[in-house]
Amino acid sequence: MATIRLLAISGSLRAVSVNTAVLRAAASLAPSGTEVLLYTGLGNLPAFNPDLDNDAPPDIVQTFRREIGLADGLLISSPEYARGVPGSLKNALDWLVSSHEFPGKPVALIQTSPRAVDAPAQLRLILTTMSARLVEAASITLALLGRSLDAKDIVADPSLAAPLRGALEAFVEGISE
Numbered sequence: 001m002a003t004i005r006l007l008a009i010s011g012s013l014r015a016v017s018v019n020t021a022v023l024r025a026a027a028s029l030a031p032s033g034t035e036v037l038l039y040t041g042l043g044n045l046p047a048f049n050p051d052l053d054n055d056a057p058p059d060i061v062q063t064f065r066r067e068i069g070l071a072d073g074l075l076i077s078s079p080e081y082a083r084g085v086p087g088s089l090k091n092a093l094d095w096l097v098s099s100h101e102f103p104g105k106p107v108a109l110i111q112t113s114p115r116a117v118d119a120p121a122q123l124r125l126i127l128t129t130m131s132a133r134l135v136e137a138a139s140i141t142l143a144l145l146g147r148s149l150d151a152k153d154i155v156a157d158p159s160l161a162a163p164l165r166g167a168l169e170a171f172v173e174g175i176s177e
Contacts, residue, residue: 003033003034003035004034004035004072004073004175005034005070005072006026006034006035006036006037006072006073006075007068007070007071007073007074007075008026008027008036008037008074008077009039009075009076009077009089009092010023010039010042010077010078011076011077011078011079011089012077012078012086013042013043013086016150018148018149019079019110019112021149021150021153022077022112022142022144022154023038023077023110024038024151025151025152025154025155025160025161026168027151028151028155029164029165030168031168031169031172036168037071039067041060041064043088045060045061045064045092046060046061048091048094048095053095057095064096065095065096065099068096068099068101068102068105069101071105072106073105073106073107073108073135073171074105074106074108075108075110075171076089076109076123077110077112078109078111078119079112079113080113080119081119084118085122093126093127096130097130102130102131102132103131103132104131105132106133106135106171107127107134107135108134108135108138108139108171108174109124109139110141110142110164110167111139111141111142112141112142112145113141113143113144113145114143114145115145135170135175137167137171137173137174138168138170138171138174139167140163142154142163
């Protein structure tokens with residue numbers, strides 16, 4: 001059986017981000033035969049400009065789109081800034097709107113704050129508008145708000161690791177449907 005490749009995208013550019021930590025933990029907890037790769041170029045993407053979105057967009061955009069195309073699914077974990085989706089994540093999604101790599105792509109959302117409601121709702125609207133296939137059984141909220149945890153801490157905490165592992169299993173199952 002072929003390896004399932006998941007591309008993990010954190011909507012946070014912070015060096016010590018709980019959103020990035022949860023995605024790194026997901027890489028450790030992924031089911032056998034599943035590879036989770038963290039995309040680290042979000043902050044390097046140029047501001048979306050439709051004039052540059054042509055047959056030869058910037059190299060970094062081409063690389064990003066290629067990574068999206070190679071992935072069997074996307075794991076996205078994002079904070080909420082000023083009751084919305086962080087600009088860096090929205091910018092990355094804008095670069096995917098006209099690409100052929102994104103439509104129909106399975107996506108799971110991992111929230112790290114139960115208080116965040118506006119950004120997750122906006123993200124769902126954006127993704128469904130872009131023809132993503134949201135896998136609801138794999139989209140979860142972990143109560144990490146105000147906790148200073150790294151990936152190892154998340155993996156070591158059964159109350160966090162178990163639901164994250166379950167979400168990953170549901171995501172792999174949802175991709176196979």
